[in-house]
Amino acid sequence: MSQCPSAPHAHIDLHTHSNRSDGTLTPADLVQLAAAAGLRVLALTDHDTVAGLDEARREADRLRITLVPGVEISASWRSQAIHVLGLWIDPACGRLRGRLDTQEERRRVRMRKICARLSQLKLPGDDLLAAVEAQPGVPTRAHLAEALRAGGHVSRTDDAFRKYLGKGKEAHFAAEWPGLADVVGWIRDSGGLASLAHPARYALSAGARRQLLADFAAAGGRAIEVVSGGNGAHHVEASAALAVKFGFAGSVGSDFHGPQQIWNPLGRSLKLPDGIVPVWREFGL
Ligand code: AMP
Ligand code: MN
Ligand code: MN
Ligand code: MN
Numbered sequence: 001m002s003q004c005p006s007a008p009h010a011h012i013d014l015h016t017h018s019n020r021s022d023g024t025l026t027p028a029d030l031v032q033l034a035a036a037a038g039l040r041v042l043a044l045t046d047h048d049t050v051a052g053l054d055e056a057r058r059e060a061d062r063l064r065i066t067l068v069p070g071v072e073i074s075a076s077w078r079s080q081a082i083h084v085l086g087l088w089i090d091p092a093c094g095r096l097r098g099r100l101d102t103q104e105e106r107r108r109v110r111m112r113k114i115c116a117r118l119s120q121l122k123l124p125g126d127d128l129l130a131a132v133e134a135q136p137g138v139p140t141r142a143h144l145a146e147a148l149r150a151g152g153h154v155s156r157t158d159d160a161f162r163k164y165l166g167k168g169k170e171a172h173f174a175a176e177w178p179g180l181a182d183v184v185g186w187i188r189d190s191g192g193l194a195s196l197a198h199p200a201r202y203a204l205s206a207g208a209r210r211q212l213l214a215d216f217a218a219a220g221g222r223a224i225e226v227v228s229g230g231n232g233a234h235h236v237e238a239s240a241a242l243a244v245k246f247g248f249a250g251s252v253g254s255d256f257h258g259p260q261q262i263w264n265p266l267g268r269s270l271k272l273p274d275g276i277v278p279v280w281r282e283f284g285l
Helices: 027-036 053-063 094-120 125-133 141-150 157-165 180-189 206-219 233-246
Strands: 041-044 066-077 080-087 193-196 223-228 249-253
Touching: 027 041, 027 053, 041 053, 053 066, 066 094, 066 180, 080 180, 080 249, 094 125, 094 141, 094 180, 125 141, 141 157, 180 193, 180 206, 193 206, 206 233, 223 233, 233 249
Parallel strands: 041 066, 193 223, 223 249
Antiparallel strands: 066 080, 080 193
């Protein structure tokens, strides 16, 4: 492994959410917080939408921090939901926007199914659906979990996943996400670089995880998120070893969703291990 120069990794965060998906801050407020936290480079990577990028760009230009235009696209691989980060995408690309519109529609269809099932379970599914649809962001299960908590149906959002929304639970519906290779193709087609989000978080055996990475590389994936918010040091080491094995560059990201998640702040130390090529190197950052 070659030694990398000591780039100031702690000032780079390439995975964050605004209220255009399931984050709580507006894109402008997110950028302001990033600047205040001392970040030099920030990627906004909302779930299946680029709707926040114009606002984030304006604020980043004003505050003179570097905004990497991004998106976190939902894909499927062997019936598992996988998240692929598109970094340095062109948010104005019409083909990408059309594909993301389709993703949003899949989300709306799934949300209606979930809420109909909640009604069968004697919960106020119509009200919950209305609460989710009143949000400014593309609908996610995180919005629904929050609506269930706000309505007093669960005491914590985690319980909403544990009781109803998680895999194998009564109100779980798998969205029909496009295949991994298609999603990587969309990102590349819009000029972006595909990075696999939080590779340690998928419920896969070690062998299946290696096959996922092999398939991702074959599809044109270029990086994996070696350091991801909420993942322990053990996962950093394991992900770094996988990056080396498959020749991926390394990315870092908090997966910030809002200041209420006090255990996962923006601007925390996200240091890439020595020997991993930073994904931002070829972009001169
Ligand atoms: P969706 O993309 O609609 O499936 O919604 C999943 C989102 O819910 C994720 O992006 C997380 O931000 C959030 N989330 C929060 N807690 C959980 C949990 N226990 N399991 C899965 N997702 C969770
Ligand atoms: Mn999320
Ligand atoms: Mn994710
Ligand atoms: Mn995310």
